[in-house]
Amino acid sequence: MKKSTKTLCSCIALALLVGFLLYMETLKTTQGMAVSILQKGAIFSIAAVSMNLLNGFTGLFSLGQAGFMAIGAYVTAIFTIPTEKIVAVYYMNGVSEGIMSIKRALSFLPEPVLVLLALIAGGLVAAGFAALVGIPVLRLKSDYLAIATLGFSEIIRALISSPQMDKITNGSYGLKNIPGFGGENGLGCLLVPFGIAALCIVIMVLLIRSSYGRAFKAIAEDEVAAEAMGINLAHHKEMAFVISSFFTAVAGGLLAMYMRSIEAKTFQVILTYDILLIVVIGGIGSVTGSVIGAFLVTASKEWWLRFFDTPLKIGNFQVPLLRTGFRMVIFSLLLMAVVLFWRRGLMGNREFNWDDIPRFGRWVKRKFTKTPATEGGERNG
Amino acid sequence: MSLTTFLQHCLTGISLGGAYALIAIGYTMVYGILRLINFAHGDIFMMAGYFMVFAVSSMPWPIAIVVVIVGTIILGVAIERAAYKPLRSSPRMSIMISAIGMSYFLQNLATYLFSALPRAYPEIPLLKRIFQIGDLSASLVTFVTPVLTVLLVIVLMSIINHTKAGMAMRAVSKDFETSQLMGIKINNVISMTFVIGSALAAVGSILYFTDRMSVTPFSGALPGLKCFVAAVLGGIGSIPGAVVGGFLIGICETFLVALGYSTFSDAFTFLLLIVMLLLRPTGLFGEKITDKV
Amino acid sequence: MAENVLHVENVTMQFGGVIAVNSLTMDVNQGEIVALIGPNGAGKTTAFNVITAVYEPTNGKVAFYHKPMVENYPKGKMKKLYAGQNSSAYTQSISPTPDKITRLGIARTFQNIRLFKSLSVFENVLIAKHMRAKQNVFSATFGLNAKEEARMRAETIALLEEQDLMHLKDEIAGSLPYGLQRRLEIARALATRPKLLLLDEPAAGMNPQETEDLGAFITQIRDKYKLSILVIEHHMDLVMEVADRIYVLDFGKLIAQGTPSEVQDNPDVITAYLGVDEE
Numbered sequence: 033m034k035k036s037t038k039t040l041c042s043c044i045a046l047a048l049l050v051g052f053l054l055y056m057e058t059l060k061t062t063q064g065m066a067v068s069i070l071q072k073g074a075i076f077s078i079a080a081v082s083m084n085l086l087n088g089f090t091g092l093f094s095l096g097q098a099g100f101m102a103i104g105a106y107v108t109a110i111f112t113i114p115t116e117k118i119v120a121v122y123y124m125n126g127v128s129e130g131i132m133s134i135k136r137a138l139s140f141l142p143e144p145v146l147v148l149l150a151l152i153a154g155g156l157v158a159a160g161f162a163a164l165v166g167i168p169v170l171r172l173k174s175d176y177l178a179i180a181t182l183g184f185s186e187i188i189r190a191l192i193s194s195p196q197m198d199k200i201t202n203g204s205y206g207l208k209n210i211p212g213f214g215g216e217n218g219l220g221c222l223l224v225p226f227g228i229a230a231l232c233i234v235i236m237v238l239l240i241r242s243s244y245g246r247a248f249k250a251i252a253e254d255e256v257a258a259e260a261m262g263i264n265l266a267h268h269k270e271m272a273f274v275i276s277s278f279f280t281a282v283a284g285g286l287l288a289m290y291m292r293s294i295e296a297k298t299f300q301v302i303l304t305y306d307i308l309l310i311v312v313i314g315g316i317g318s319v320t321g322s323v324i325g326a327f328l329v330t331a332s333k334e335w336w337l338r339f340f341d342t343p344l345k346i347g348n349f350q351v352p353l354l355r356t357g358f359r360m361v362i363f364s365l366l367l368m369a370v371v372l373f374w375r376r377g378l379m380g381n382r383e384f385n386w387d388d389i390p391r392f393g394r395w396v397k398r399k400f401t402k403t404p405a406t407e408g409g410e411r412n413g
Numbered sequence: 414m415s416l417t418t419f420l421q422h423c424l425t426g427i428s429l430g431g432a433y434a435l436i437a438i439g440y441t442m443v444y445g446i447l448r449l450i451n452f453a454h455g456d457i458f459m460m461a462g463y464f465m466v467f468a469v470s471s472m473p474w475p476i477a478i479v480v481v482i483v484g485t486i487i488l489g490v491a492i493e494r495a496a497y498k499p500l501r502s503s504p505r506m507s508i509m510i511s512a513i514g515m516s517y518f519l520q521n522l523a524t525y526l527f528s529a530l531p532r533a534y535p536e537i538p539l540l541k542r543i544f545q546i547g548d549l550s551a552s553l554v555t556f557v558t559p560v561l562t563v564l565l566v567i568v569l570m571s572i573i574n575h576t577k578a579g580m581a582m583r584a585v586s587k588d589f590e591t592s593q594l595m596g597i598k599i600n601n602v603i604s605m606t607f608v609i610g611s612a613l614a615a616v617g618s619i620l621y622f623t624d625r626m627s628v629t630p631f632s633g634a635l636p637g638l639k640c641f642v643a644a645v646l647g648g649i650g651s652i653p654g655a656v657v658g659g660f661l662i663g664i665c666e667t668f669l670v671a672l673g674y675s676t677f678s679d680a681f682t683f684l685l686l687i688v689m690l691l692l693r694p695t696g697l698f699g700e701k702i703t704d705k706v
Numbered sequence: 707m708a709e710n711v712l713h714v715e716n717v718t719m720q721f722g723g724v725i726a727v728n729s730l731t732m733d734v735n736q737g738e739i740v741a742l743i744g745p746n747g748a749g750k751t752t753a754f755n756v757i758t759a760v761y762e763p764t765n766g767k768v769a770f771y772h773k774p775m776v777e778n779y780p781k782g783k784m785k786k787l788y789a790g791q792n793s794s795a796y797t798q799s800i801s802p803t804p805d806k807i808t809r810l811g812i813a814r815t816f817q818n819i820r821l822f823k824s825l826s827v828f829e830n831v832l833i834a835k836h837m838r839a840k841q842n843v844f845s846a847t848f849g850l851n852a853k854e855e856a857r858m859r860a861e862t863i864a865l866l867e868e869q870d871l872m873h874l875k876d877e878i879a880g881s882l883p884y885g886l887q888r889r890l891e892i893a894r895a896l897a898t899r900p901k902l903l904l905l906d907e908p909a910a911g912m913n914p915q916e917t918e919d920l921g922a923f924i925t926q927i928r929d930k931y932k933l934s935i936l937v938i939e940h941h942m943d944l945v946m947e948v949a950d951r952i953y954v955l956d957f958g959k960l961i962a963q964g965t966p967s968e969v970q971d972n973p974d975v976i977t978a979y980l981g982v983d984e985e
Binding site: 168186302 | 518
């Protein structure tokens with residue numbers, strides 16, 4: 033395909049997407065499920081791409097995502113909870129004077145600006161934490177790094193729910209009354225998360241394509257060789273860690289807005305695992321894979337596999353196994369199947385390209401005319 | 414804090430530490446041989462809890478304990494065969510992801526089979542009997558746990574140091590490829606590791622849950638991570654290290670809770686881990702591994 | 707006499723009780739091709755790793771254009787264990803990271819080729835341009851360094867053309883045949899614009915014809931890029947052909963040095979090699 037054709041295709045696809053989102057926004061009341069899946073998909077695609085930036089492109093196996101999302105979520109929530117409702121939120125312990133004065137000082141800002149500012153502030157706070165934690169922790173090798181970052185995320189969670197932080201994080205009561213997407217009239221409930229997600233992902237893609245992105249990839253491939261090419265390991269790893277944490281926290285902020293109320297329990301290790309699974313299914317080292325994975329996983333978890341959870345009777349025959357919880361069992365089995373037999377995930381480490389569509393068509397044709405080729409599973413001594 | 418309460422907390426801490434130590438051994442042995450953090454180990458421990466719930470309801474408890482141990486061993490080995498063996502030659506990140514996936518699967522499976530609500534853990538009357546020593550009072554399980562832990566470790570150490578299977582295990586943990594070339598049946602050694610690790614996890618689970626009184630599908634996750642931390646503290650790959658690490662974390666945690674910092678007790682474990690990794694990455698008893706360029 | 711490029715002084719590298727390199731002293735002068743030879747396990751690659759700061763030496767100094775670049779003295783446990791000489795001669799501890807050494811102008815290749823295997827040939831070379839760029843992460847991300855990026859790409863293409871690798875530009879590095887991987891690794895090292903090039907067994911796995919070509923190639927890049935070259939090699943024919951001077955290591959110790967003909971007749975060298983190597 034020619035380049036101009038591809039650009040045209042991309043433009044058409046983008047226009048269709050915006051049109052679709054606008055259309056869905058008008059159906060918000062009747063299609064609540066679909067809208068909420070789209071919102072969540074957009075949020076998780078940011079989180080997944082930023083995890084991929086670190087785990088896939090830089091080769092740093094970090095499991096601290098939940099902690100950084102928590103930081104982003106709490107900062108965003110504190111900034112955006114309407115001033116008149118904040119006392120009610122902190123009814124148990126009262127609000128810290130510092131928060132009140134910041135909120136008063138910012139009260140002149142219109143809400144959209146405030147939200148944007150809040151998300152960026154959340155990202156910056158998380159980036160600050162990442163910078164501090166990164167200096168010692170990034171010296172560790174693969175699985176030690178994983179367990180240390182996982183530990184860090186648990187430490188953050190404990191700090192948030194500790195009584196000493198009551199006046200800031202409202203301790204174990206969590207924060208409520210966080211404004212959702214699109215304010216009172218509800219317009220922009222999809223465009224806002226999609227817009228922010230697109231912006232974040234585009235920035236990350238630009239980074240990956242830049243000279244720094246190449247340096248990150250070099251580190252992932254071979255640290256010793258990367259150093260021999262003059263790439264400062266500590267500096268570049270720290271940079272990838274900080275940038276990834278920034279965007280993870282933005283995703284956390286959006287998650288707070290999506291959920292409307294958050295508590296420390298929201299950000300357990302399982303949240304990190306969810307993001308990791310999206311990255312794995314999409315393909316480690318593929319941005320488009322992560323984005324597709326985010327929507328696919330969210331939709332199948334919350335929607336397509338939902339019928340597994342409801343008991344079903346065909347005639348007099350009670351279909352066995354179907355009851356609450358079966359959906360997640362199927363989902364985790366699917367995941368294990370991907371991990372074991374389809375290790376490259378949906379996209380491997382490639383990116384989506386318009387050429388893929390005719391190629392995919394040919395592939396399907398081949399699959400159905402010949403016997404399917406076996407994939408993966410080969411072993412050597 | 415009076416001396417009596419201090420001693421009481423010590424006792425609780427040592428008891429908790431004993432259970433941790435038994436689980437930590439599973440982590441340290443698997444890591445020593447496969448260089449894999451077996452994220453599913455905590456969930457194997459949780460499943461052992463459920464096995465006990467169902468076993469006791471249909472048979473007398475001494476038989477139930479045996480059934481639970483055997484069941485847990487089968488589960489552990491099955492997980493290794495299904496989720497880790499096919500990935501033996503792939504990058505370490507894939508195997509770790511597989512382990513995380515397995516942990517996720519076990520949690521979901523338990524939620525499906527047993528629902529997310531806590532189940533009452535069966536009381537073994539003998540273990541629950543209250544003993545009184547001076548001003549201290551505790552149920553028998555509190556005294557049994559550390560003693561049993563130490564006994565099992567002694568048995569395990571003598572297996573590893575004095576039997577042929579143990580020698581194979583040591584060889585594999587030193588050098589995977591070379592021992593394969595020397596004709597050691599790697600798969601048997603790995604299965605053996607999982608058998609021992611799962612059996613100890615089952616015993617640990619009985620001791621741990623008898624004190625906690627209920628099981629949920631998620632009650633394995635955090636203790637699991639803590640026990641891995643214990644293994645790292647002690648020096649990964651070292652069994653005495655894992656035991657010391659387990660006791661250390663159990664005691665620290667108990668005292669933090671006693672002092673009113675219960676929200677920090679989990680965080681403290683991880684703080685300990687990060688500090689340890691920075692000061693002495695090889696842990697208390699670990700050996701130094703140098704990378705070859 | 708030509709200017710001194712690399713000066714290695716009393717370098718000892720001791721791992722626990724094993725002394726991999728023992729008080730090694732050697733020099734590379736401007737425009738020279740110096741060979742470091744010795745039987746397997748003599749400590750040649752360890753010497754490279756000390757020069758490129760992959761290892762911190764236990765004792766000794768390495769200077770580049772008369773400026774100390776790496777320096778260390780026995781510390782901690784090594785104070786007692788140290789079995790080399792001149793332990794009190796050095797007082798400072800300069801231990802840069804390997805990337806600093808590359809930035810100073812020393813590039814290296816590896817014994818077991820270390821390319822970025824899943825990246826393209828072009829990217830492999832382009833990465834070497836990263837360290838000298840003046841961009842920062844923001845300007846690079848948002849394309850504010852377009853000029854610099856274009857320059858980096860142009861330089862890479864020029865280098866690939868000079869090295870006759872241009873037709874392989876988009877190939878994945880790991881899929882190239884062995885000989886080409888070696889050449890790509892050298893091209894990648896050249897892309898860092900080194901003044902001194904360290905080659906670790908460049909002829910390993912090559913057939914006699916390829917080895918002969920390699921000899922001509924080494925002399926050619928030396929002249930073209932005004933390099934000094936330090937090369938570890940087992941192929942004696944190649945060493946005798948290209949080297950201006952030779953250092954011979956055995957069990958970490960320097961046992962002989964001089965011009966090829968001097969070394970060839972040295973009885974110690976013959977003893978060290980007899981029955982050890984095929985030559």
